[in-house]
């Protein structure tokens with residue numbers, strides 16, 4: 001999830017230290033799904049596989065989950081989250097084992 005949305009959701013979930021700015025949000029446009037135009041989103045998880053060699057455990061891959069937003073109608077991942085995580089428009093990863101930073105290390 002992009003940092004902005006993460007902060008908003010975290011603040012909304014904790015329901016403290018979160019004050020809506022003094023504006024009427026109904027007067028402004030909604031963020032839309034870039035595929036179908038729907039304005040409602042739900043959360044989903046993306047799980048990144050971090051090579052253990054980067055974390056001091058060479059034989060153990062660490063799973064690192066993060067929340068992303070998904071269109072509640074068509075299931076498309078929010079464009080900002082797709083861009084942040086280098087995903088294709090249909091939600092597939094463009095980073096694979098052969099082009100991950102781990103394999104660019106010179107040891």
Ligand SMILES: [Zn+2]
Pocket residue numbers: 033034035036037038071072073074075076
């Ligand atoms: Zn959609």
